Amino acid sequence: MVLEHMSTDLYDKISNLGKRRGIIFPAFEIYGGVSGFFDYGPVGALLKRNIEDRWRDFFVNKEGMVELESSLIMPSQVFEASGHLSHFTDIMTKCTKCNRAYRTDNLLNELGIECREGMKIDELDKLVEENSIRCPECGGALTKSEPFNLMFQVKIGSYGGSIIGYGRPEVAQGQFVNFKRIYSAERERLPLGIAQIGRCVRNEIAPRKGPIRLREFTIIDYEIFMDPENTSYSRIKLVEDQKLRILPISEQVSKTNKILEVTIKEALEEGIVKNQVLCYFMALAVKFLDNLGIPSEKQRLREQLPEERAHYSSETFDQEVWLERWGWTEVSGHAYRSDYDLRNHMAHSGVDLRVYKAFDQPKKVIKAIVKPRIDVLETEFSREDAQKIISLISKGDQNIIERELKTKGFYELTGLPPIRLELKHVEIIMEEVIESGRSFIPHVVEPSFGIDRIFYSTLEYAFAEKGNRMTLKLPKEIAPISAGIFPLVSRDGLPEEAKKLYELLQDEGFKVRYDESDSIGRRYARADEIGVPLCITIDYQTLQDKTVTLRDINTWKQIRNKSTELPQLLREYFKNRLQFDELGKPVEQRKNQSHN
RNA sequence: GCGACCGUGGUCUAGUCUGGUCUAGGACAAAGGCCUUCCAAGCCUUUAACCCGUGUUCAAAUCCCGGCGGUCGCACCA
Numbered sequence: 001m002v003l004e005h006m007s008t009d010l011y012d013k014i015s016n017l018g019k020r021r022g023i024i025f026p027a028f029e030i031y032g033g034v035s036g037f038f039d040y041g042p043v044g045a046l047l048k049r050n051i052e053d054r055w056r057d058f059f060v061n062k063e064g065m066v067e068l069e070s071s072l073i074m075p076s077q078v079f080e081a082s083g084h085l086s087h088f089t090d091i092m093t094k095c096t097k098c099n100r101a102y103r104t105d106n107l108l109n110e111l112g113i114e115c116r117e118g119m120k121i122d123e124l125d126k127l128v129e130e131n132s133i134r135c136p137e138c139g140g141a142l143t144k145s146e147p148f149n150l151m152f153q154v155k156i157g158s159y160g161g162s163i164i165g166y167g168r169p170e171v172a173q174g175q176f177v178n179f180k181r182i183y184s185a186e187r188e189r190l191p192l193g194i195a196q197i198g199r200c201v202r203n204e205i206a207p208r209k210g211p212i213r214l215r216e217f218t219i220i221d222y223e224i225f226m227d228p229e230n231t232s233y234s235r236i237k238l239v240e241d242q243k244l245r246i247l248p249i250s251e252q253v254s255k256t257n258k259i260l261e262v263t264i265k266e267a268l269e270e271g272i273v274k275n276q277v278l279c280y281f282m283a284l285a286v287k288f289l290d291n292l293g294i295p296s297e298k299q300r301l302r303e304q305l306p307e308e309r310a311h312y313s314s315e316t317f318d319q320e321v322w323l324e325r326w327g328w329t330e331v332s333g334h335a336y337r338s339d340y341d342l343r344n345h346m347a348h349s350g351v352d353l354r355v356y357k358a359f360d361q362p363k364k365v366i367k368a369i370v371k372p373r374i375d376v377l378e379t380e381f382s383r384e385d386a387q388k389i390i391s392l393i394s395k396g397d398q399n400i401i402e403r404e405l406k407t408k409g410f411y412e413l414t415g416l417p418p419i420r421l422e423l424k425h426v427e428i429i430m431e432e433v434i435e436s437g438r439s440f441i442p443h444v445v446e447p448s449f450g451i452d453r454i455f456y457s458t459l460e461y462a463f464a465e466k467g468n469r470m471t472l473k474l475p476k477e478i479a480p481i482s483a484g485i486f487p488l489v490s491r492d493g494l495p496e497e498a499k500k501l502y503e504l505l506q507d508e509g510f511k512v513r514y515d516e517s518d519s520i521g522r523r524y525a526r527a528d529e530i531g532v533p534l535c536i537t538i539d540y541q542t543l544q545d546k547t548v549t550l551r552d553i554n555t556w557k558q559i560r561n562k563s564t565e566l567p568q569l570l571r572e573y574f575k576n577r578l579q580f581d582e583l584g585k586p587v588e589q590r591k592n593q594s595h596n
Numbered sequence: 597g598c599g600a601c602c603g604u605g606g607u608c609u610a611g612u613c614u615g616g617u618c619u620a621g622g623a624c625a626a627a628g629g630c631c632u633u634c635c636a637a638g639c640c641u642u643u644a645a646c647c648c649g650u651g652u653u654c655a656a657a658u659c660c661c662g663g664c665g666g667u668c669g670c671a672c673c674a
Contacts, residue, residue, distance in 0.1 A: 008608085016607055020625070032647060032664045087674035094597080101597045103672080150673085169674095205597065205672055213673075310674060468624085469636065489632055517627090521635035528635090540633060549634080556635070587634090 010324040014459050015210060017470060021530050023047070024211060024455070036207030036215030038452070043530045046480035046511065048218075048455055051292060052197050054478055055220055055449065058288045059281075063235070065193030065224075066186055070174025072199060073154055076164045078173050081348035082341060088150040088169060088202075091121055093128065094143045095135035104128065104145045107136070121145050152201045167201035172221040172446060174198075176341040179225065179442075180353055188355065190442060191226040191233065191277065197451070209326055211456045218451040224277055225442040227357065228339070236280045240265040244283060246272055246317075247302040259300050274315055275336050277445045282334050285319050285447060289331070292458045293475050298322045301334075312340035321457045331457060332449040339441040346441070358437035365435045368402030371427040380425075389419060393426070402428055462531060472531030473554055476574060482510045483570070484527040488539040490516040498538040501548065501563050508567040528553055534573075536566070549587055552580045559584035 018024040022041030026033045040048055060067055079085045091104045104124045108115045113131055115124060125145050127133075134141060152167040168174070175182075175194045182194055197220045207213045244267055246260045262272060264283050273279040282301055290296050304316040319332040346353045372393050377386040392413045393401065404411040405423050413419040462472045476482075485502040487494035495516050502514045513532070515523050520537065527535050535551040542548050542563070549558045561569065561584030572578040 012608095020607055026665080029665095033666090035665065083674075090672080090674095092597090101671080106671090202673085207673095208667080210666095308674095467636095486634095488634065491632090494633095519632070519635085519637065521637080523636090524634080525636045535634095537634065551634080558634080 010460055010463060011210065013465075013470070014456070014463055017463075017472075017529060018044070018459075023459070023530070034215075036204055036213070038211050038214060043480045044455075047458075047474070047478060047531075048451065050478040050480065051455060051458065052218075052220070052451065054291065055197070055288060055451075056195075058284060058291070059220075059222060059447075060193070060195050063193060065195060065222075066182065068174055068178060068182065068194050068196045069198065070171070070178060070196060072168055072201075073156065073165045074168055074173060074177075075156065076166060077348060078177060078345075079151065079166050081344045082173050082176070083344065084151060084166075084169060084173075085149075090148045090150070091119075091124055091145045092148045093125075093145045095140040102136075102142075107133065110136075121147065148205075150202050150204065152203050168198075169202045170200055170221060170448070171196045171198040171219050172223060172341070172448070175221065175223040176345050179342060180351070183225070183355060190230075190355065190357070191224050192442075193222060193224040195220060195222045211452045212323075212326065212329060214452055220449040220451060222281070222447045222449075223337075224281065224445045224447075226277060226445065228440065228443040231276055231443070233277045233280045236264065236268075236276055239280065239283050242283050242287070243296075244273075244279075244286065245296065245300045247300050248272055249303045249305055252302070252305060273317070275445060278315065278317075278334055278336055281445065281447045282317060282319065285332050285334070285449070289319070289321065289454070289457070291475065292454065292461075292478060293473070294321055294457050294461045298461070300328065302328070302330075310335065310337075312338050314338065321453075323457060323460055329453065329457070330450070331453045332447060334447045335445070337444040337446050339443050341444065342441050354439040354441050356437055356439045359435070362434050362436040365433055367431050367433050368398045369429045369431055370398050370401050370405075371429060373425055373427055376425055385419075389413060389421065389425075392419075393421070469525055469528065471528040471553060474531035474533075476533040477576070479531050479533050480511070481513050481527075481530060481532045482574065483512045483534040483536055484523065484532045485512055485514045486520060486523050486535060486537050487516050488520055488537055492540070493543060494538050494540070497542055501536065501538065501566070504563070505566065505570070508571075510567075510570060524551065534570075536563075538563075547584075550580075550583055555580070557581075558587040560587050561585070 015025075018041075021043055023044040024038055024040050027037035027039040028034055056067070059065065076085065079088075092101050093104045093107065094101050104121075105115050105119065108124065108127055108131075111131070111133060113127055113133075115127060121144075128142060128145075151169050154165050154167065155162045156165040157163065174196055179194075183192060186192055197218065199216060200219045201216050204213060204215050207215055241263050243261055243263055246262065246267060247257060248260060251258050251260070260272065262270070264279055267273045268276060268279055273282070286296055286299055286301070289299055298321060300320050301317045302320050304318060309316045313335045316333060316335040318330040319334065320328040321331050323329045342353045345351075370393055372390045374386065374390070377389055381389065401411050401421070405421070405426070405428070409423060411421045413421050458474070458478070459472065462474045464471045464473050474480075483505065485498050485505070487498040498516070499514060502512055505512045513527075515526070517523075524535055531553070533553050535553075537549045537551065539549065541560075546562050546564065547560050548563045548566075549560050551558045557580070559581065569578065569583050573580070573583060
């Protein structure tokens with residue numbers, strides 16, 4: 001989608017506002033800036049924190065789940081196990097003539113030369129040479145390939161013997177490496193959701209699109225560990241009828257791109273979404289953004305095409321939001337990660353990360369015991385090989401060996417070379433044992449949110465203009481400042497009275513701002529720009545009866561009530577138990593008399 | 597990383613083609629004061645910019661080169 005911006009668009013307006021009011025702006029501006037880095041100013045930091053707290057409330061507190069805060073820098077072993085070291089490293093080649101850079105494997109694939117995943121640099125270069133491949137753009141010769149890693153590498157420790165670490169490109173690995181500890185601290189329950197809000201770094205080649213694609217950003221990764229044999233989520237009953245807007249693979253392949261509007265119940269029944277847990281949290285994600293003021297009709301859940309999905313994931317959806325300049329933009333991803341991560345950490349660390357779950361009742365299980373017949377083996381194989389075979393049998397899954405021998409008549413032992421084990425080589429004894437439970441690696445459903453993108457989307461949907469005035473119509477729950485406290489004029493004791501109320505509300509835990517400079521209208525306008533939902537004005541009547549006026553950011557309506565009532569009333573108002581109109585008696589709109 | 601276009605106070609811009617009249621003009625914003633009984637009123641004062649670095653020239657915001665940054669397109673975004 002190509003959008004022409006002859007005039008300033010929403011992004012321009014928001015980046016101006018962001019700079020002027022200390023919301024969000026490019027980092028290191030005094031040194032010319034570095035692309036891919038943005039800083040949050042005083043107002044932005046508050047808003048971002050409120051959005052994160054909102055997320056906590058939705059996904060952690062209300063779901064009875066837990067939170068983790070793990071290290072940003074992790075040793076290389078973590079990323080060897082997670083696959084990031086191989087997958088986040090692109091092997092690139094450059095044209096010596098026009099300087100264009102290519103991923104060597106992509107270049108080969110495009111030219112119909114097959115190369116398998118994880119090929120070494122030498123092997124790729126050899127293919128380039130053998131097929132005498134040159135720059136597809138200008139025909140120039142290509143350089144030797146070099147690895148380009150999207151992860152920031154750091155040396156841990158300063159003297160010799162330091163170890164290599166990386167800045168995490170996602171926070172999720174923290175949950176996996178700490179799984180065992182948290183699982184036991186949380187009394188060994190499944191499903192167990194472990195959330196983490198944290199900074200991540202990726203050394204992107206060419207970050208663009210303002211705060212949409214950053215080199216340092218905040219991610220919320222939420223790992224929901226569950227028993228693969230029980231992937232139901234009881235709370236789904238509560239939201240069955242919620243509508244989801246889904247763009248399935250089929251609609252993308254056929255290029256019709258029609259968004260299906262289905263209830264959660266239908267989505268699951270019709271297999272549009274296969275995993276119940278995944279579906280539940282996607283629905284919650286839609287609700288969450290809706291709660292931030294991003295209407296659900298401006299969102300969609302796009303199913304990732306098989307080629308864009310991670311190889312271990314059987315289904316992945318992106319939650320996308322419509323942004324004026326960039327169209328549909330991913331703000332969260334929802335992936336079924338199977339047991340991939342824990343399995344790999346288990347293999348690399350050697351630590352058993354399986355969980356044990358007792359059966360309701362101990363079960364009688366028929367177990368096969370495969371006993372090698374040493375006499376037969378030794379006549380057919382050398383003594384050494386026979387020993388190897390015996391060892392391999394004992395390490396293998398006896399039930400599987402038994403089943404294969406009985407159905408196929410042989411079982412292939414994975415030695416080098418593979419050895420064909422036949423029924424005559426063993427004696428099979430079926431034994432009845434009592435098992436009280438089973439061990440397994442939990443499977444994981446991962447909703448993952450890009451907070452900076454959600455932050456920007458929230459601003460875009462809150463932004464409103466009235467004449468030459470701008471207003472951030474943020475939901476009051478996430479407003480950076482809850483109320484502005486203004487004396488109508490800066491004399492006659494009104495400032496003193498206003499400051500009393502300011503301190504009272506501060507003491508009561510509200511985020512409030514006091515302002516007495518310029519006309520009252522100008523102060524309202526300033527407050528509107530940073531999304532202050534309520535402006536409280538102290539006027540001459542306050543001096544007589546202690547009542548103040550409250551003005552609503554959206555309607556400009558005013559009501560009047562006693563200032564001593566405010567802490568209680570505001571608390572209810574910000575919890576959404578009271579509407580603005582219920583905060584006091586309406587005030588007639590006044591005309592400005594002084595300016596006539 | 598490649599290509600095109602672009603970079604002037606806090607924000608938006610005029611000026612760049614055709615070097616000097618620009619120690620840079622305007623609008624809005626901001627700070628201080630006066631005034632002020634409800635939606636950016638008015639008056640006074642103040643702050644404040646040519647992205648960075650070379651070069652060409654008597655003279656550079658303006659022209660050349662390099663860097664950094666931005667937008668768009670391509671590529672990248674397991």
